[in-house]
Each structure stands twice: as structure tokens, then as C-alpha cells.
Amino acid sequence: MKIRTLTQGLVAAAALGALAVTAASGIARAEPKKGGTLVMSILGTPRHLNPAVQSGIATGEPGTQLFAAPLRYDDGWNPQPYLAKSWSVSDDGLAVTLNLVEGATFHDGRPITSEDVAFSIKTVQENHPFKSMFAPVEKVETPDALTAVIILSQPHPALLLAMSSQLLAIIPKHIYGDGQDPKTHPRNSENVVGSGPFKLVEFKRDQHIILERFENFFIKDRPYLDKIVMRIIKDGAARTIALESGEVMLSGFEQSARDLKRLSKSDHLDVSREGYAAIGSIVWLAFNTKEGKTADKAVRQAISYAVDRNFILKALMLGTAESAKTGIHPGSPFYDDSVNGYDLDLDKANKILDDAGYARGSDGMRFGLTVDFGWATVKPFAEYMKPQLKKIGIDVTVRASADFPTWAKRISNHEFDMTMDNVFNWGDPVIGVHRTYDSENIKKGVIWSNTQQYSNDRVDELMKLAGSTYDQEKRKKYYAEFQQILSDELPVYWLFAGPYHTVANKKLGNPPNTIWGTSAPLDRVYLK
Amino acid sequence: MGFWATIAKRVGYGLLLLVAVLVLNFTLISIAPGDIADTIAGDMGGADASVIEEIRTRYGLDQPFYVQLWRYMSRVAQLDLGHSYFFNTAVTTLIFEKLFATLLLVFSAQILAVILGTVLGVLAAKKPNGAVSLTVTFLSLFGFAAPVFWTGILLIILFVSIFPIFPVAGMFDVTVEGGFFVQLIDLLHHLTLPMITLASIFLALYSRLARASMLEVLGTDYVRTARAKGVPERTVLYKHALRNALGPVVTVAGLQFSAVISGAVVVESVFSWPGLGTLALQSILARDTPTIMGILFFSSFVVIVFNILTDIALRLLDPRIKSG
Numbered sequence A: 001m002k003i004r005t006l007t008q009g010l011v012a013a014a015a016l017g018a019l020a021v022t023a024a025s026g027i028a029r030a031e032p033k034k035g036g037t038l039v040m041s042i043l044g045t046p047r048h049l050n051p052a053v054q055s056g057i058a059t060g061e062p063g064t065q066l067f068a069a070p071l072r073y074d075d076g077w078n079p080q081p082y083l084a085k086s087w088s089v090s091d092d093g094l095a096v097t098l099n100l101v102e103g104a105t106f107h108d109g110r111p112i113t114s115e116d117v118a119f120s121i122k123t124v125q126e127n128h129p130f131k132s133m134f135a136p137v138e139k140v141e142t143p144d145a146l147t148a149v150i151i152l153s154q155p156h157p158a159l160l161l162a163m164s165s166q167l168l169a170i171i172p173k174h175i176y177g178d179g180q181d182p183k184t185h186p187r188n189s190e191n192v193v194g195s196g197p198f199k200l201v202e203f204k205r206d207q208h209i210i211l212e213r214f215e216n217f218f219i220k221d222r223p224y225l226d227k228i229v230m231r232i233i234k235d236g237a238a239r240t241i242a243l244e245s246g247e248v249m250l251s252g253f254e255q256s257a258r259d260l261k262r263l264s265k266s267d268h269l270d271v272s273r274e275g276y277a278a279i280g281s282i283v284w285l286a287f288n289t290k291e292g293k294t295a296d297k298a299v300r301q302a303i304s305y306a307v308d309r310n311f312i313l314k315a316l317m318l319g320t321a322e323s324a325k326t327g328i329h330p331g332s333p334f335y336d337d338s339v340n341g342y343d344l345d346l347d348k349a350n351k352i353l354d355d356a357g358y359a360r361g362s363d364g365m366r367f368g369l370t371v372d373f374g375w376a377t378v379k380p381f382a383e384y385m386k387p388q389l390k391k392i393g394i395d396v397t398v399r400a401s402a403d404f405p406t407w408a409k410r411i412s413n414h415e416f417d418m419t420m421d422n423v424f425n426w427g428d429p430v431i432g433v434h435r436t437y438d439s440e441n442i443k444k445g446v447i448w449s450n451t452q453q454y455s456n457d458r459v460d461e462l463m464k465l466a467g468s469t470y471d472q473e474k475r476k477k478y479y480a481e482f483q484q485i486l487s488d489e490l491p492v493y494w495l496f497a498g499p500y501h502t503v504a505n506k507k508l509g510n511p512p513n514t515i516w517g518t519s520a521p522l523d524r525v526y527l528k
Numbered sequence B: 001m002g003f004w005a006t007i008a009k010r011v012g013y014g015l016l017l018l019v020a021v022l023v024l025n026f027t028l029i030s031i032a033p034g035d036i037a038d039t040i041a042g043d044m045g046g047a048d049a050s051v052i053e054e055i056r057t058r059y060g061l062d063q064p065f066y067v068q069l070w071r072y073m074s075r076v077a078q079l080d081l082g083h084s085y086f087f088n089t090a091v092t093t094l095i096f097e098k099l100f101a102t103l104l105l106v107f108s109a110q111i112l113a114v115i116l117g118t119v120l121g122v123l124a125a126k127k128p129n130g131a132v133s134l135t136v137t138f139l140s141l142f143g144f145a146a147p148v149f150w151t152g153i154l155l156i157i158l159f160v161s162i163f164p165i166f167p168v169a170g171m172f173d174v175t176v177e178g179g180f181f182v183q184l185i186d187l188l189h190h191l192t193l194p195m196i197t198l199a200s201i202f203l204a205l206y207s208r209l210a211r212a213s214m215l216e217v218l219g220t221d222y223v224r225t226a227r228a229k230g231v232p233e234r235t236v237l238y239k240h241a242l243r244n245a246l247g248p249v250v251t252v253a254g255l256q257f258s259a260v261i262s263g264a265v266v267v268e269s270v271f272s273w274p275g276l277g278t279l280a281l282q283s284i285l286a287r288d289t290p291t292i293m294g295i296l297f298f299s300s301f302v303v304i305v306f307n308i309l310t311d312i313a314l315r316l317l318d319p320r321i322k323s324g
Helices: A012-017 A057-066 A114-127 A236-245 A257-264 A297-306 A309-316 A346-355 A376-390 A404-412 A457-466 A472-489 B003-031 B036-043 B049-058 B065-077 B091-126 B131-145 B148-162 B180-218 B221-228 B233-255 B257-270 B276-285 B289-317
Strands: A037-042 A071-073 A079-081 A084-089 A095-100 A137-144 A147-152 A198-204 A208-213 A227-232 A250-254 A269-272 A281-287 A367-373 A394-400 A418-424 A492-497 A501-505
Touching (some): A257 A501, A297 A346, A297 A492, A309 A492, A367 A376, A404 A418, B036 B049, B091 B131, B091 B233, B148 B180, B180 B233
Parallel strands (some): A037 A250
Antiparallel strands (some): A084 A095, A208 A227, A250 A501, A281 A492
């Protein structure tokens, strides 16, 4: 389980310039064998199977098999042709042209045309929870059946990632364009007609999703597998045993340190942390920057010096997770490793608090704070805060919530001092990173908005600049400054990248390893 | 009061009770912090403020409580349990999809617990201080004291991991293909562990009860008479005593039925058994009001109907029970 150093670098800028990217990603090692049934497990029942109107990995894992996107990504953040065989950006950056592959059809045999692409973008724009993905899209022109031109109101570098994996499912206009609300469309869960490598056979809530090879998939000879059975197993221990016994051969998004340790001992399983950088899960300690003691930057800095990230990584995560010093995933090309990581320094933490005038009382305590958590996986970190922050004279009360909505209500209404949280990048920083720090996104009642109520004009400006240029070097520069400011002001103290792992049986060829993890088409996977 | 008048009164009370159950639970869910918009956003990795706003408007969550309650109650009055917010499906469809799995688990566990419990109880009663009796007491108390999810996980580790005899989770193996009998065997194969787990809690109850009741009956005059008469011990035990000793067991088994159903919620979660318990838990965590209310409506309806039927049956069987 070695961390893969991502071949970052020439991403969007170079890729956009290149008119036709033809290089097939991945070097064929052994000749893939065709046929067979893959039994894999997924962690929960999706609400439905249409990623165009439903985000989240529960829908993403089956959804990316059923629906193709214009682009796909390899393991080094390089866009690859998928349903679009090539793409280009106009000189002013306001028009992105997609050239679709010829002869591609939906599962019902109807051709996939630029009309469907335009319809899909419109549907996602109107219904998907991440409005930032296609916000600058003014319209999509369809000069001919295989050409779609996306017209933008401003340059939009996040567009490429937003056109990959589960973020832009190409859905058939002749089915979803019947006037019914796409969010509650009956064809989202049954009789699904998709554009991806696999067709839906059966979707049974809490049991399984069965997918079957689509014979006329637009990539010749793919997919390799005849059938995929996605078993819905919520219990981690049960999944672990099923993987060990070989009953299940693949499971993505596994993150229980103890289960992973146990699975990595099995000789017929590969446990890998490759991929998932675009999902970009980061676990952090968020502060209320407007009310209470945590509104003081000194307090936030002192706490960050007092929390031992190394202890958390080694003792609590058993070495399964990677440190994250900023709000951008360490696997992203924009991650800035040079920021202050607030390595453990109790003397400094105490000094900061002394200097800021927080004297210790007779009981040795300076003041009290609460720390919230909303679900079991982050509970140990919240509990760790209590003894650890006692060392710098902060009396921490760990506040549990009965379930997710209870926690979400407290946090989204800003009724907290500190909370453990886990937020996803979702590809480009524009989509999943900005929302946490954008002062315009302080919205009461909305979870995972800027619930820290953090505001800084320069940070707002940097996000606007980085979000409206295709120049990768400039974007890196903006995001570097952005990370430096945030790391000084600490609306959040970032702990580590969510340790998503793919557990694959060694009988599996080409296990998924792209930046989207298992929420990406499994057309290259085969059984040895 | 005549027979029919009494029954009509029972039905009337039942309906009132049903309304009370619905109003009370609707209130409880509304008091619980957070709402469906939070869980939908949570499920999707966050959502734009406009999306959250739209969800709240769409499901009427922006309305005052009494409006929401009135809307729901008037829909139920038309026998419409509504649409699940979370699963985008009619609540009745969701419930009927899961009903068979739960009933199968509950009935099989209950039958196993009653039969095995009685057998063990009778064996123990034969020699109240013998080794068999002590073992039965120990095992049944162990089963009763151990948390049911722990028993389940223990059985999984033992019979799936160490001795791979049973499958880990689920109800069917979708890769198994074949006719009715192949499918049936596959179902029983999957059913075994959850059934044993659920039965283990109630085994203690029934075996203790059967033992006590058997001991009591064995001390009565007619048993002594039978023995004095020279009736073989087997016949005394199983023909004369057991029949009378079964009374309390059957009564308690009936009363415990709701407890078995609630135990099923936990067992279903451990074994990914696709039943109503899993659905109930999920919809409570998701604040999916229509689904929770639908399940509660359904279960209280069943309980009320069974109570009325028991009442009728008792009246027909024993004329001494007068109206009241």
C-alpha cells in the first residue's frame, strides 16, 4: 500500500489545447479475457440510478456503468476521450466544442446525438445539487448530430472535470424529455436506458443491482465482463468477510482502518489507495469563526498546534490515511505542500493562548469548548480532542448527535464551536472546495455550505480568479496563495485525506485506479 | 351489550388508537432535529442552497406543523400512504417489497424458538437439578443476556469466516441459477443464521417458561393419578402433562410477537436482510416521514386487527368472558 506519487503537471491547459487526444490510457500488460460475472459490493442503496439528478457515490458506482460521460480521467488527472472523441476550446475560452464518437447508441438502440448532450447538460444544470459545475453555461449549440458547442459566459476551467465520471451522465432525451420532473422520473430506477458499458437487469433496494454487458457499447470489444452483480452490504464486518471468502471480488470506498489492516493480510486480495483523488475526501476539524472563543484566530492556531496529526494518522488511522494540510486533496495538482502544517508544539500553543490573554483558572483551564461529530467514523477524533486540548487548558465537551440530520441541523445553523467533518472536493476545486470558504456561501440551514462563516475578501477574489482561467500555472499560483491565507487564518484545521481504498481479488484484471476510484466505468475490468 | 355491539365498539376504539398513533408519531418525527433536505444533501455530498430550499418547498417542510399534519392525515384518510421522499417510490410499494422478508424471518425464528424452547424446557423439567437442566438454563440465559447484534456477529465469524458453511449476508445469492427448489434451498441457506440469531433471545424465555410450567403440572394430582395407575412415564410426560403445560407458552408466544418484530430490526441490519426493519431504520435516519409513518401505520393496523380477532376468538371459545 504505497502512496502513488501522482504524475501531476500538464493537465487542463495542455489537454485542452490538444485537439484530439487519442492515446489510450493504461498499458495493456496481460491480454484481457472476456466474459464472466463480477460480484462486487457497494456500501448502500442508492436513491435511484440517474447521476444527472443525484450526486453521491451510492448512485455514482452503478450510475457510471449505466451512463457514459463525454470524458473520462486516467490515474494522473489527464482527461481522456470517452463519448467525446475529441474536444477543443475557443481562443477566448467561451466556447467548448465536443466531437462525439460515431455510431454510439443508447441501450434501446437509438443513436446518441448532440441533442442528448445538450439535454443532459441542461438537466444537470437545473437539477444537480452542485450548481457550480455548469453555472457559466449559457447554452449548448448543436450544429450537427455529432457536434455540441458549449457556450460560456466566462472561461470555466472546472468544465472538463465536470464532464467526466458521474458528474455528467449523458441521458436519452427521448426518455427523460417527456415533461416529467427528472428528479422523480420513474425511469431513474427501473427500465433504465443508458449510454454506458452496462445495461440494467435488476435493481432491488437493499439487495443488489445486476448489470449486463451492453453489446453495442461504443468502444469496440468492451466491456470485458458479461455481468456485474453489485451486492448492497452496509455492514463493514460482513463486507470484510465476504471479500476474504471470495464471495465478493471487489469493493470500493473502503475506509475502516481495522478492516483494511485485516484485509491487507489476505494473500488473494489487493488493497490499494490508488485513485479517489478527484473524489477528494478530507477529514477536518471545523471552527465557528464568527461566534465564541473560536472566533479568535489565536485560539484556532493554538488548537491546531496542540492537535497531533501524526498521532491521529498512526494510532487512530493505523497508517491507512495520508496527511492533508489544506482543503485541497493532496492528490490534486493544486495541492500546496509548503503551507504551515501546524506540527505538534504544545509550548507554542500555550504561549499563543497566554499572549492572547487567556489566563488559566484555578483548575488549570482557560475556557471550555464543544466539539461535535455526526457519525461514527469521526467519533474517535472528536474524543481525542478532549484529553489533548486539556494539555493547553481548554476544557472540551464532546457533543454527540443521535444521527446525521441532528448533527446537520446544529452545524448548518451555526450552533457549534468546533466539529469533526468530512467534505469532498468533487474534482475541480471550483466544485467542492470553494463552497467551504466562499463568503457568499454562508447559508443558514444548508449543510456543507460555509458553515464556518468564514470571510476574507482576498480569498473570495482568488477563488474567482482561479475559477475563470484555463491557464494551469496561473491557477496553481492562485490556489497556492489561497491555501497560504487559509492555513494562516484556519477556518478549518485539516487532518487527513479520507482513506478510501479499493479492495480487489487478485483474480481481477485492471482493477479501477483512476482519480474517481470505483465511481467510474468498469469497462476495462476483467476476470483472469 | 350484545356481541356485535361489543365488536363495533372494539373497532371504533381501534380506529381512534390508529389516529392517536399517527398523530403522536408525526409529532415525534417533526420534533426530531434535522429534516429530509439535510439527509438528501448528506447523501449527495452536499447541495447548493437553492436545491435545499427547493426540496423543503416541494415536500411542504416550509409549512407550519399543523398544516403538514393536516395534509398527511387527510391523505391517510383517503388510504393514501404517500410517496417516499428518500426512495422516490410509493410507500405501499416499499412496504410490500419488504414485508415477505420480515414475515419469513419473524415467523421462522418464532417457531424455532417456541419448539426448541419447549423441548429444552421439558427435558430440563424431567430432572430439575440434573446436568441437562443446568446446561439449558445456562445456554438460554446466555442467549437472553447477550445483545442480539453481538450474537449475530459471533455466528457470522464462526460459521462464515472460520467454518465457511453459511453465506455472509442477504437473502438470495444472485449468481445461483436454477428452478424453484434451487432457489428455495438458497433462501433457507441464507435464512439459517439470522433465524438462529433472532430465536436465541426468545429461546431463553420459552425454555424457562416451559420448564416452570412443566414442573408445576408434574406436581398436580392428575399426573400423580396417572403415574399411580401405571401409565408409562413417556405417556405421562408428553401426553398428559405437556398439553397442559403448553398453555402459558402459547399465550406468551402470542404476546411476545411484537418483541420478535422489534428484535428483527437489529438482526436484519447485521445480516443485511432486506426486510421492514432495515427500511424502518433507514427511513428514521433519513427523516423520511412518509415511509416511517407508513410502516407505523401498517404495524399498528396489524396489531389492532390481531387484538380484535383475539378478542372475538376468546369470546367464542369461552362464553364466561363477558363484555367489558
